[in-house]
Amino acid sequence: MSGVTNRFLSNATNRIDAKGRVSVPAGFRNVLVERGIQELYCLQDFIYPAISVGGPDLLDRYERQIASVDPFSPEANRMSLLVHGGGVFMRLDAEGRLMVTDFIRGFTGISSEVTFVGRSDHFQLWQPQAFQDAQAAAREGRFPSRPA
């Protein structure tokens, strides 16, 4: 109800510790509780070098999107590769942290810090500088280059 806890908003940067863990911002954790999300589904963004994190419904939406285009098109092929081949379930530990796996590091370029970015119904993991650059580019009206 309060607008504050029902959507993923804003961005914040946290450190990765020696064990490869990083705290999810408390505000985001509250949204997860509010939405009853316990299992996190992580997948690669179609456009940006970022990992999208949300509940199982996030996967549902992406699958519907894939289904809405010609299943034999290169676009559908590419999306399926990212969603089905690159998706993974994760859980938070008791302190609200998640493991930054090689899968995440490799796709995003994250090494020592993670920028958490709210996306309303999900949030994303970014390499800090990449996020700054992408946001600045978006303000200028430029679109990110897309993989062929």
Place this chain on the structure above:
Amino acid sequence: MSGVTNRFLSNATNRIDAKGRVSVPAGFRNVLVERGIQELYCLQDFIYPAISVGGPDLLDRYERQIASVDPFSPEANRMSLLVHGGGVFMRLDAEGRLMVTDFIRGFTGISSEVTFVGRSDHFQLWQPQAFQDAQAAAREGRFPSRPA
């Protein structure tokens, strides 16, 4: 009613205290009450190095615009990156102050003082000198240079 308290007008500069808080000018707080705004949606402006502050309706307007395009399109992704990733809900403390977070400092360059600028249906937070410069430029009819 009188026209004085229903719009954000004029500008004022206040100090940030040792704990990183700053008082929102009483005139602006009155407008917030008049408009029934309790939760403040703060957005990193698209053009200027300033934070725009308004009610939840400010976010609603942007979200309707996003909803009007294909949600999986690059355009929607780009707008969400700015509107969701660059916005956050905040609330004032009992004395009418708000925390000047890194989210605000980093984007505006604000360090020790904040200039509050009325924009009719919302107001903005500026680094004082940046506001002076932008206003002088506007008087000369020059347009702002977009952020790099």
Place this chain on the structure above:
DNA sequence: CCTCTTCCCATTGACGCCCATATGGTCCCA
């Protein structure tokens, strides 16, 4: 048997919720 993960606890610093003080202005009244 060794390594990686999971669970648990400790520390520290930040933030929220209070209450206190200063400063400047307004209004009333002598």
Place this chain on the structure above:
DNA sequence: TGGGACCATATGGGCGTCAATGGGAAGAGG
């Protein structure tokens, strides 16, 4: 018209709580 009570705003600071982070130890898997 000058003084002074009164008031609203801006600002300062104490203190409890929670978040972010670090690290030990037990458990699982190779």
